[in-house]
Amino acid sequence: MKVVVDQDKCVSSGQCVLNADEIFDQRDDDGVVILLNDSPPSEQAESARKAAAACPALAIDIEE
Amino acid sequence: MSDTLTPTATEVPDYPMERDGRCPFAPPAQMLEMGEVKPLSRVRIWDGSTPWLITGHAVARELFADARVSVDDRRDGFPHWNEHMLSTVNKRPRSVFTSDAEEHTRFRRMLSKPFTFKRVEGLRPAIQQVTDECIDAILAGPQPADIVTKLALPVPTVVISEMLGVPYEDHEFFQHHANVGLARYASAEDGQKGAMSLAKYLSNLVEAKMANPTEDAVSDLAERVNAGEISVKEAAQLGTGLLIAGHETTANMIGIGVLALLDNPEQAALLRDSDDPQFVANAVEELMRYLSIIQNGQRRVAIEDIEIGGETIRAGEGIIIDLAPANWDAAAYPEPDKLDLTRDAGQQLGFGYGRHQCVGQQLARAELQIVFHTLLRRIPTLKLAVPLDEVPFKHDRLAYGVYELPVTW
Numbered sequence: 001m002k003v004v005v006d007q008d009k010c011v012s013s014g015q016c017v018l019n020a021d022e023i024f025d026q027r028d029d030d031g032v033v034i035l036l037n038d039s040p041p042s043e044q045a046e047s048a049r050k051a052a053a054a055c056p057a058l059a060i061d062i063e064e
Numbered sequence: 065m066s067d068t069l070t071p072t073a074t075e076v077p078d079y080p081m082e083r084d085g086r087c088p089f090a091p092p093a094q095m096l097e098m099g100e101v102k103p104l105s106r107v108r109i110w111d112g113s114t115p116w117l118i119t120g121h122a123v124a125r126e127l128f129a130d131a132r133v134s135v136d137d138r139r140d141g142f143p144h145w146n147e148h149m150l151s152t153v154n155k156r157p158r159s160v161f162t163s164d165a166e167e168h169t170r171f172r173r174m175l176s177k178p179f180t181f182k183r184v185e186g187l188r189p190a191i192q193q194v195t196d197e198c199i200d201a202i203l204a205g206p207q208p209a210d211i212v213t214k215l216a217l218p219v220p221t222v223v224i225s226e227m228l229g230v231p232y233e234d235h236e237f238f239q240h241h242a243n244v245g246l247a248r249y250a251s252a253e254d255g256q257k258g259a260m261s262l263a264k265y266l267s268n269l270v271e272a273k274m275a276n277p278t279e280d281a282v283s284d285l286a287e288r289v290n291a292g293e294i295s296v297k298e299a300a301q302l303g304t305g306l307l308i309a310g311h312e313t314t315a316n317m318i319g320i321g322v323l324a325l326l327d328n329p330e331q332a333a334l335l336r337d338s339d340d341p342q343f344v345a346n347a348v349e350e351l352m353r354y355l356s357i358i359q360n361g362q363r364r365v366a367i368e369d370i371e372i373g374g375e376t377i378r379a380g381e382g383i384i385i386d387l388a389p390a391n392w393d394a395a396a397y398p399e400p401d402k403l404d405l406t407r408d409a410g411q412q413l414g415f416g417y418g419r420h421q422c423v424g425q426q427l428a429r430a431e432l433q434i435v436f437h438t439l440l441r442r443i444p445t446l447k448l449a450v451p452l453d454e455v456p457f458k459h460d461r462l463a464y465g466v467y468e469l470p471v472t473w
Binding site: 008009011012013014017018021025026028029030031032050053054056057058 | 182184417429
């Protein structure tokens with residue numbers, strides 16, 4: 001699995017960290033997404049998918 | 065165009081619609097009936113125009129995330145809430161609520177710092193402490209006690225006041241004006257007065273923090289004014305939004321949420337007995353879904369033609385996405401009229417969706433998770449002190465809820 005984020009689209013909702021804090025973080029100053037791991041292991045795949053589905057700005061793409 | 069193709073007053077229902085007093089938790093019945101037929105249909109609003117009402121969950125989610133859908137309330141065809149909002153549209157500075165695309169992103173990022181997931185996680189001990197103090201006071205006081213004034217209002221008000229750097233002793237002032245501003249059918253004059261007083265209050269606070277900054281969100285905004293990024297007026301507008309949204313919405317959700325739990329004792333027991341933070345978190349999502357307290361719909365206007373749900377929304381046509389029927393769409397949530405804390409409510413739309421989704425959602429989640437769970441645990445015998453049909457509901461406010469909630473234990 002490959003994870004791609006678009007920081008320009010991000011609206012700092014925090015939904016990615018809520019769903020997958022091992023893959024995503026937020027910048028301290030404005031909450032914009034930080035990708036911690038673009039190739040998460042298979043046991044984190046489900047939470048990565050949940051994070052992508054929950055992102056209100058459609059800023060997370062998952063390539064399976 | 066022939067007359068038969070023009071929607072007439074008799075076939076287009078009026079909006080907003082009222083909830084049925086006998087089913088106080090349900091969205092308006094007429095809206096649910098419309099949603100069973102199709103996910104979007106026309107309604108008539110106060111100025112006689114006929115925007116689209118979105119009642120389906122999938123269509124709502126899609127339109128919330130569609131860049132061809134604008135929140136710019138100065139565009140022709142935008143379906144304003146009421147006369148006051150239309151008459152003052154050019155007096156209000158552009159804000160996070162009324163800007164699109166890059167301009168919106170700029171405003172949004174100025175507000176986001178205190179609301180990141182981790183920052184809010186760090187606030188949990190403070191929220192827990194405020195909650196415990198309120199419950200201590202309830203237990204030490206007379207019965208019946210009013211959950212609204214003793215718990216639902218003070219918890220989010222203390223938290224947002226500290227976060228923003230607004231003196232808590234001013235809470236009666238800002239709660240009053242927030243209330244006037246949130247009247248659902250506000251006259252131009254009343255709405256104006258409430259909005260002006262709050263704007264003035266926040267402007268003064270921004271100016272004070274420009275000179276003497278402290279560690280809080282209004283100081284962050286004041287810093288941006290000092291840096292020439294925004295005006296005092298814009299900073300005050302953003303601060304007012306946070307202040308109102310930060311206590312009024314959560315307070316209503318706590319009040320009516322406690323009532324819904326008391327009305328569903330077997331569900332309340334599941335929440336009380338759970339030690340699993342995931343279960344508690346999902347329970348709050350389900351309560352958000354079930355209660356969908358934001359009334360009057362999320363207002364938008366199409367800037368291009370959009371084909372969706374078997375209809376074409378034309379450029380320049382108004383769009384109203386109502387969260388309540390979308391959250392009660394049986395296609396997304398089977399038996400939507402049942403409060404079921406065990407169902408996966410992860411995609412609920414109570415905070416909206418798309419780039420304008422609630423800025424304070426992680427804070428609201430933390431507050432609701434802590435308050436409901438703690439209250440049920442600390443007062444397990446909690447019960448309503450009056451019959452359900454005597455509880456006064458806020459049919460006339462933008463945020464639905466209860467005016468008071470007398471309880472005994």
